[in-house]
Amino acid sequence: MQIKKPQLKIGEKTKIKANINGEEKEIVLLYLGGDKYIAFDAYCPHLGCDLEKYGVLIREEIVCQCHFSHFSIKDGKPTKGASKKPLKIYQVKVGKNELIIEG
Numbered sequence: 001m002q003i004k005k006p007q008l009k010i011g012e013k014t015k016i017k018a019n020i021n022g023e024e025k026e027i028v029l030l031y032l033g034g035d036k037y038i039a040f041d042a043y044c045p046h047l048g049c050d051l052e053k054y055g056v057l058i059r060e061e062i063v064c065q066c067h068f069s070h071f072s073i074k075d076g077k078p079t080k081g082a083s084k085k086p087l088k089i090y091q092v093k094v095g096k097n098e099l100i101i102e103g
């Protein structure tokens, strides 16, 4: 799905609603600067903490600060901590004024 490029500072994140393959999703979009964004499910697969508030990027991982689950930003696999389930990561394609988010 396509959205207008949000105005974000480097390191800032925002929650968006997106229709991915016919399913309504809440997704956190994190801006890394330049043309780089990371998009992932807004709720932690462990016990559902809101990752817009409690998710932080540490090196190559999203860390949920509720119980310190770590997820790889490449494929969402849990690498450390409480969650045994992966975090869904979305592909972000960057256009001039828009982003395309794919499941």
Ligand code: FES
Pocket: 044, 045, 046, 047, 048, 049, 064, 065, 066, 067, 068, 069, 082, 083
């Ligand atoms: S809810 Fe995220 S680690 Fe427990």
